[in-house]
Amino acid sequence: MSAPELVLTRRAEIVHALCSGGSAEPLEQVLDLLLSGGQLQEEEHHSVQAPGRPLYACARMLLDLVSAKGADACALLCAALAQVLPEGQRGDFTVLGRGSSREEEEEEEEEEEDQQRTPTQTLVARRPGLVRALHGCVEDALRALVARGIFAPADCDDMRLPIHTPSQQARRLLDKVRSKGDAAAALVLQVVDQKQESGSLSWENVTPPTEVLRFQKKLRSSVSAQSCFLSSYGGTGHTALDDVYTEGRLEAAHGRRDARGPPLGPEDVAGSAGALNAEADAVLVSGAAGSGKSTLLQRMQQLWARGAALRGFLLLFPFSCRRLSEERRPLSVRELLFHHGCWPDGGQEEVFRFILDQPHRVLLTFDGLDELRRAAWDEPWLCSPAQRAPVAALLSGLLRGALLKGVRKVATSRPDAVGPALRRHLRKELLLRGFSPGGIERFVRRQHADPAVAAEVLRSLRSNGALLGLCHSPVFCWSVCRCHAELRRHGDGGPRTVTDVYVMVLQHFFRHRAPPSGAAAPGWLQQSLPAARRLGRLAFEGVGSGRYEFSAAQLEASGVTEEDVGVGFLSRSGGVASAHGARFQFLHVTTQCFFAALHVVLSDGAERSAIPALFRTRGPGAGCLRACLPAARRRGGGAPPPETPNLQLTATFVAGLLSPRHRGLWRRCCPGAAVERRARQVGRSLSKGVREHFRSVPPPVAGEKKSVHAMPGFLWLIKCIYELQESAVAAHAVGRLAAEHLKLTYCGVGPAECGALAYALRHLRRPVGLQLDDNCVGDVGVEQLLPCLHVCSSL
Ligand SMILES: Nc1ncnc2c1ncn2[C@@H]1O[C@H](COP(=O)(O)OP(=O)(O)OP(=O)(O)O)[C@@H](O)[C@H]1O
Numbered sequence: 001m002s003a004p005e006l007v008l009t010r011r012a013e014i015v016h017a018l019c020s021g022g023s024a025e026p027l028e029q030v031l032d033l034l035l036s037g038g039q040l041q042e043e044e045h046h047s048v049q050a051p052g053r054p055l056y057a058c059a060r061m062l063l064d065l066v067s068a069k070g071a072d073a074c075a076l077l078c079a080a081l082a083q084v085l086p087e088g089q090r091g092d093f094t095v096l097g098r099g100s101s102r103e104e105e106e107e108e109e110e111e112e113e114d115q116q117r118t119p120t121q122t123l124v125a126r127r128p129g130l131v132r133a134l135h136g137c138v139e140d141a142l143r144a145l146v147a148r149g150i151f152a153p154a155d156c157d158d159m160r161l162p163i164h165t166p167s168q169q170a171r172r173l174l175d176k177v178r179s180k181g182d183a184a185a186a187l188v189l190q191v192v193d194q195k196q197e198s199g200s201l202s203w204e205n206v207t208p209p210t211e212v213l214r215f216q217k218k219l220r221s222s223v224s225a226q227s228c229f230l231s232s233y234g235g236t237g238h239t240a241l242d243d244v245y246t247e248g249r250l251e252a253a254h255g256r257r258d259a260r261g262p263p264l265g266p267e268d269v270a271g272s273a274g275a276l277n278a279e280a281d282a283v284l285v286s287g288a289a290g291s292g293k294s295t296l297l298q299r300m301q302q303l304w305a306r307g308a309a310l311r312g313f314l315l316l317f318p319f320s321c322r323r324l325s326e327e328r329r330p331l332s333v334r335e336l337l338f339h340h341g342c343w344p345d346g347g348q349e350e351v352f353r354f355i356l357d358q359p360h361r362v363l364l365t366f367d368g369l370d371e372l373r374r375a376a377w378d379e380p381w382l383c384s385p386a387q388r389a390p391v392a393a394l395l396s397g398l399l400r401g402a403l404l405k406g407v408r409k410v411a412t413s414r415p416d417a418v419g420p421a422l423r424r425h426l427r428k429e430l431l432l433r434g435f436s437p438g439g440i441e442r443f444v445r446r447q448h449a450d451p452a453v454a455a456e457v458l459r460s461l462r463s464n465g466a467l468l469g470l471c472h473s474p475v476f477c478w479s480v481c482r483c484h485a486e487l488r489r490h491g492d493g494g495p496r497t498v499t500d501v502y503v504m505v506l507q508h509f510f511r512h513r514a515p516p517s518g519a520a521a522p523g524w525l526q527q528s529l530p531a532a533r534r535l536g537r538l539a540f541e542g543v544g545s546g547r548y549e550f551s552a553a554q555l556e557a558s559g560v561t562e563e564d565v566g567v568g569f570l571s572r573s574g575g576v577a578s579a580h581g582a583r584f585q586f587l588h589v590t591t592q593c594f595f596a597a598l599h600v601v602l603s604d605g606a607e608r609s610a611i612p613a614l615f616r617t618r619g620p621g622a623g624c625l626r627a628c629l630p631a632a633r634r635r636g637g638g639a640p641p642p643e644t645p646n647l648q649l650t651a652t653f654v655a656g657l658l659s660p661r662h663r664g665l666w667r668r669c670c671p672g673a674a675v676e677r678r679a680r681q682v683g684r685s686l687s688k689g690v691r692e693h694f695r696s697v698p699p700p701v702a703g704e705k706k707s708v709h710a711m712p713g714f715l716w717l718i719k720c721i722y723e724l725q726e727s728a729v730a731a732h733a734v735g736r737l738a739a740e741h742l743k744l745t746y747c748g749v750g751p752a753e754c755g756a757l758a759y760a761l762r763h764l765r766r767p768v769g770l771q772l773d774d775n776c777v778g779d780v781g782v783e784q785l786l787p788c789l790h791v792c793s794s795l
Pocket residue numbers: 230231232233244245246247248287288289290291292293294295296368413414443474475476478588589590
């Protein structure tokens with residue numbers, strides 16, 4: 001097929017390929033190549049990109065123009081597409097495009113030709129390369145142009161706007177310079193060539209001003225102090241991150257899985273490897289609760305502070321979204337960096353100017369985006385670093401690149417908490433999948449200095465596949481390691497569910513405070529019950545109102561005493577911005593959810609309606625606990641609904657605490673009938689939830705199998721059924737499922753979820769095909785699925 005035919009027949013595909021990412025960069029790169037190849041004139045270039053014209057319309061207009069120009073222009077367009085589009089979309093264009101060796105030859109020829117061209121013509125002919133070469137030295141070129149009097153200071157304003165990407169700044173500079181004539185063009189070419197020759201084009205070689213270096217020193221020591229100890233061990237002694245850090249499994253969310261490739265580590269998070277959209281600044285690390293996202297960020301910060309990694313970044317500002325959520329005042333970018341990050345003792349102006357001028361040398365990290373109160377998330381984008389805005393709007397502007405363009409931002413979040421609006425602006429997304437089997441072993445050995453104890457813990461794990469499955473999650477692995485003495489006491493009947501592990505942790509912490517007394521209820525529980533209730537109330541109110549950090553006054557309002565804090569479930573939260581007195585948080589958010597669940601199970605107050613509210617899976621107020629809080633403790637009207645993942649985790653713990661294995665414990669400290677009633681309530685809610693889920697699945701197309709594509713929430717219901725450990729409930733909820741095919745692709749199924757699926761699905765009356773592609777099942781997960789293989793017509 002000839003080039004004009006290809007451009008005509010593949011028109012829709014070309015337009016889509018150039019525009020579907022939402023970024024103008026691919027189209028602009030194609031325009032650069034057409035301009036430099038002489039197939040597009042300056043006026044045509046401007047008319048394609050007329051201000052206000054939507055991206056798709058620009059692409060269509062370009063195709064019209066090129067088609068009208070004939071075969072040579074179409075051939076150059078195909079070559080440009082072959083160069084610009086990602087590998088998977090190049091298709092036939094590569095055949096018609098020129099090979100890379102040919103390109104190199106042409107570049108050499110062009111260099112010779114440069115000598116016969118005017119500087120302005122050279123500027124056009126070398127445009128694609130100059131756009132790249134100008135990254136990081138637009139400012140130098142501007143300074144030189146102003147110094148020579150070619151540009152007035154006001155001419156630079158447009159190029160300095162932080163909404164432009166570095167490539168866009170370079171293109172604007174080239175356009176403006178071209179309009180100023182040969183002297184201007186010659187000067188820019190000279191700046192670029194000189195920088196390249198001296199090797200100082202690389203920003204790493206530019207010495208920053210003294211004030212910036214002084215600030216860097218302060219920032220390094222502050223970040224180093226914050227990242228030295230693992231924060232969640234705060235209440236239980238200081239554990240150095242170096243002693244326990246174990247690499248987790250980190251994968252590109254959309255990359256091809258290549259088992260042979262080197263595993264990704266902390267250094268790769270902010271790096272350019274695997275970038276889908278090279279012009280975007282934000283990297284998202286997503287993973288389930290306790291998969292190690294905060295710890296990974298902490299490790300990155302620690303390595304940066306030591307100068308052991310991320311050396312390209314001169315400044316790194318770490319932020320916690322939990323802490324930022326507490327900020328009620330609108331903030332400017334500058335206030336965010338200096339008030340919530342690190343305060344420069346001198347030269348504020350210089351430091352801030354440096355951040356704006358050299359954005360690629362600055363890294364911002366935002367931990368726990370899912371914990372951010374998103375009230376102002378979608379407010380109109382901010383474009384000025386001086387403008388104040390609510391914290392959510394500020395973060396939204398930063399991550400989308402409307403603010404501090406070029407500054408690399410790394411954010412962590414639970415999966416699904418980030419919507420498509422932000423996803424479009426991501427440079428790349430990485431998935432953190434917890435520990436590998438080898439990682440579990442390394443972590444256990446690091447946790448126990450005594451090799452005999454480590455070997456015993458590993459033996460217990462290997463003999464209990466369900467527990468081994470849970471330990472792929474670092475937070476559960478840590479909990480199990482903490483309680484190795486209890487693990488030994490359990491013998492063969494060791495923990496199998498997440499709730500079992502947390503009850504074991506509860507027992508471990510309270511036993512340390514109160515030796516068994518031999519009273520009717522197990523001694524540790526009877527003596528610790530009042531403290532457990534108080535902590536439960538605090539946790540419940542926190543989960544209900546999306547609060548994960550507490551002031552001393554809030555502790556007091558829930559009746560939590562200093563002694564309760566001393567048990568170890570609450571730790572002081574660190575951070576630079578703790579000017580408002582001591583603040584506390586649960587060891588981990590999963591611990592808070594566990595205590596909130598304990599409150600639901602033990603309380604006989606108005607929170608009784610909490611069970612149906614927690615397990616409600618549909619409707620606008622689904623799962624909303626806030627309504628169950630006493631009026632005095634509800635937050636102001638502007639408070640957002642609590643986060644669904646934490647409500648779901650709380651519900652999972654409620655189911656687990658009411659399982660036959662643990663029910664006996666609570667019957668000793670509150671009326672037995674109430675405990676039984678709550679267990680029945682949970683069973684009914686789960687059956688109803690599963691039924692509603694299947695009812696919402698459309699009927700099969702005639703002649704096809706009825707296929708159920710699991711919706712968000714299905715796996716959660718299955719996990720709750722597993723935690724409840726009541727075969728009758730599982731059989732009632734799942735037994736009559738009338739689907740022939742169950743599709744669970746991309747559902748975050750790990751070994752622990754496999755155990756839960758097998759527990760529920762083995763009750764199916766009719767065989768089902770189970771599709772588990774694109775999850776992280778592994779050998780341990782496959783083993784967990786064995787009990788339900790007899791009902792799987794295919795797997
Ligand atoms: N790489 C790791 N090495 C050693 N321990 C780890 C690692 N990752 C996590 N942990 C342990 O698991 C606990 C929970 O991890 P972390 O807080 O980082 O999870 P998270 O994914 O940020 O959870 P959440 O989404 O609930 O905030 C840590 O406090 C630590 O004890």
